[in-house]
Amino acid sequence: MKGPQPVHNYSTTLYTSSCSRLLVNNRWRLIILALSVIITFFVLSILIPIILVYVIETNPTEAPMTNDTTISTAKASTLTTILPTTTTTVYTTVLSTVSIGTFTSDEIVETAHPNTSFPEVETTTAPLDSSETQSIVLSTTERMTTSVSDATMTSITSTISIITSANFEDSSTHIVTPSLPRPGDGLCSAATWARIGVTVAGLGEYGGNLDQLRNPSAVFVDENQTIYVSDNANNRVIKWHIGDRYGEIVAGGNGLGANQNQLYGPRGIVVDENGTLFVADAENRRVQRWFRDASTGDTITSDIYAHGLVQDDDGSFYISDRARGEVVKLLPNETVGQTILSLLNHPYLMFLDRYQSLYVTDRDNHRVLKLENGAAPFSVVAGGANDGVGLHQLNGPEGVFVDKFETLYIADSYNHRILRWPKGKISGDVIAGGNGPGAQFDQMHLPTDVTFDVEGNLYVSDHNNHRVLRFAINKTLC
Numbered sequence: 346m347k348g349p350q351p352v353h354n355y356s357t358t359l360y361t362s363s364c365s366r367l368l369v370n371n372r373w374r375l376i377i378l379a380l381s382v383i384i385t386f387f388v389l390s391i392l393i394p395i396i397l398v399y400v401i402e403t404n405p406t407e408a409p410m411t412n413d414t415t416i417s418t419a420k421a422s423t424l425t426t427i428l429p430t431t432t433t434t435v436y437t438t439v440l441s442t443v444s445i446g447t448f449t450s451d452e453i454v455e456t457a458h459p460n461t462s463f464p465e466v467e468t469t470t471a472p473l474d475s476s477e478t479q480s481i482v483l484s485t486t487e488r489m490t491t492s493v494s495d496a497t498m499t500s501i502t503s504t505i506s507i508i509t510s511a512n513f514e515d516s517s518t519h520i521v522t523p524s525l526p527r528p529g530d531g532l533c534s535a536a537t538w539a540r541i542g543v544t545v546a547g548l549g550e551y552g553g554n555l556d557q558l559r560n561p562s563a564v565f566v567d568e569n570q571t572i573y574v575s576d577n578a579n580n581r582v583i584k585w586h587i588g589d590r591y592g593e594i595v596a597g598g599n600g601l602g603a604n605q606n607q608l609y610g611p612r613g614i615v616v617d618e619n620g621t622l623f624v625a626d627a628e629n630r631r632v633q634r635w636f637r638d639a640s641t642g643d644t645i646t647s648d649i650y651a652h653g654l655v656q657d658d659d660g661s662f663y664i665s666d667r668a669r670g671e672v673v674k675l676l677p678n679e680t681v682g683q684t685i686l687s688l689l690n691h692p693y694l695m696f697l698d699r700y701q702s703l704y705v706t707d708r709d710n711h712r713v714l715k716l717e718n719g720a721a722p723f724s725v726v727a728g729g730a731n732d733g734v735g736l737h738q739l740n741g742p743e744g745v746f747v748d749k750f751e752t753l754y755i756a757d758s759y760n761h762r763i764l765r766w767p768k769g770k771i772s773g774d775v776i777a778g779g780n781g782p783g784a785q786f787d788q789m790h791l792p793t794d795v796t797f798d799v800e801g802n803l804y805v806s807d808h809n810n811h812r813v814l815r816f817a818i819n820k821t822l823c
């Protein structure tokens with residue numbers, strides 16, 4: 346910060362009315378008393394908010410990194426924000442320690458990654474108002490819109506230099522990196538799904554060919570609608586590109602065994618941004634890592650009956666140990682995890698939402714647990730009312746997905762249905778299956794996992810039908 350610092354002056358002039366004649370009776374005294382109370386009330390109700398605003402402005406807190414991100418021009422910082430669809434708004438808050446200026450388009454210089462035609466920068470035309478906030482709207486171009494929604498441009502990096510020279514000098518460079526689109530981004534609370542599913546992986550026959558599955562367990566769909574399946578009884582993880590009949594082995598597939606090129610009863614899977622696969626190699630009691638296109642894996646932790654597996658933003662893993670009834674957290678620099686939750690009755694697959702809350706299916710307690718920030722204590726967020734077919738009950742849930750509204754989608758395995766369970770509700774509604782165990786396309790037989798693609802189409806790992814079903818989303822009511 347250099348240069349002169351204009352000062353904010355809050356001045357209040359109080360006008361006092363004077364009475365020109367003597368007041369002689371109590372009625373007038375009462376009226377005057379009432380009037381002073383009312384005036385005092387109004388003065389306070391104006392002053393207190395002003396004081397509060399001032400206090401808040403002078404005590405800035407770190408803003409949450411959302412797509413509408415508040416940044417301070419007082420420091421050159423790295424801003425990571427989400428470019429979700431067509432536009433994103435960056436609010437530049439001028440803090441009280443920084444003088445107030447007016448940004449004009451000329452003063453905002455933007456440069457872009459050479460391969461992109463980056464947003465034209467538009468500023469709001471109004472000068473900074475008393476809320477001291479200037480919004481800069483980055484209007485995305487046609488190409489970027491298409492690319493982001495097609496998930497073909499996930500690594501765009503653009504630099505926006507905000508150079509202000511009016512009343513002060515400050516230059517901050519902010520790197521804007523759109524995050525990867527997330528599964529389920531397209532969901533809304535009123536969405537429905539086709540009652541009839543289509544088979545998108547496996548043929549529904551028990552077998553070991555590349556167009557077959559044997560008891561699929563976990564399923565994950567990336568932003569390109571590539572489906573990853575832990576093909577439990579085939580001891581492999583296999584992926585299907587959209588529309589393909591034949592899958593491609595990503596890990597294992599070399600027979601049952603404990604060598605580094607083998608898996609034994611794989612369960613939970615994590616696929617990171619580089620296509621590196623992490624797999625809960627349950628019967629081998631270990632977690633394996635397979636880099637993209639590798640022919641062998643390596644062990645990141647062992648001595649754990651790993652069933653559920655998720656990874657947080659810091660690179661730590663949460664692993665459910667089905668045999669010990671525990672959930673373990675494994676830091677990125679460690680090979681032995683710490684138990685963070687115990688005394689569960691067969692914890693199966695888990696989910697870590699975008700707010701870093703961990704959800705655990707506690708299968709034989711017929712409930713789903715939530716751990717805020719991935720730490721105990723837990724709360725029961727679905728089920729927990731014995732096993733049963735009521736809409737407030739679950740029966741042996743094995744998989745869960747949670748969207749940005751914190752609505753749960755539960756593979757209610759022994760009820761052969763998928764339930765949607767909004768946050769804070771005591772019951773759910775059936776969005777797929779629920780027509781008894783069977784192999785028709787409105788049925789499933791032991792669904793073990795549920796997930797979504799970016800658009801919100803629903804995918805179900807139909808364990809005993811040896812297939813993955815896809816139910817198209819219907820956004821008419823969204």
Ligand SMILES: *[C@@H]1O[C@H](CO)[C@@H](O)[C@H](O)[C@H]1NC(C)=O
Binds near residue numbers: 411412413430431432
């Ligand atoms: C992020 O952007 C999306 C799409 O523009 C919008 O619906 C959503 O409300 C934004 N999120 C926040 C936290 O503002």
Ligand SMILES: *[C@@H]1O[C@H](CO)[C@@H](O)[C@H](O)[C@H]1NC(C)=O
Binds near residue numbers: 460
């Ligand atoms: C830019 O585009 C060219 C041609 O499409 C490509 O070869 C190159 O790798 C791209 N550069 C980056 C940094 O993505």
Ligand SMILES: *[C@@H]1O[C@H](CO)[C@@H](O)[C@H](O)[C@H]1NC(C)=O
Binds near residue numbers: 497567568618620
């Ligand atoms: C999705 O497809 C694009 C374009 O083919 C590719 O660059 C990107 O790596 C793919 N994403 C994943 C996770 O494989």
Ligand SMILES: *[C@@H]1O[C@H](CO)[C@@H](O)[C@H](O)[C@H]1NC(C)=O
Binds near residue numbers: 617
């Ligand atoms: C993905 O690969 C890039 C380039 O090698 C690396 O910088 C980044 O850390 C990797 N991401 C993860 C999650 O490993």
Ligand SMILES: *[C@@H]1O[C@H](CO)[C@@H](O)[C@H](O)[C@H]1NC(C)=O
Binds near residue numbers: 676678679
């Ligand atoms: C791993 O990192 C954590 C904190 O980041 C630290 O407390 C711990 O000692 C480290 N463990 C090892 C084995 O270095």
Ligand SMILES: *[C@@H]1O[C@H](CO)[C@@H](O)[C@H](O)[C@H]1NC(C)=O
Binds near residue numbers: 537819
């Ligand atoms: C989508 O939902 C709407 C409203 O419930 C319904 O009228 C319409 O038939 C549905 N479309 C499909 C393709 O199922």
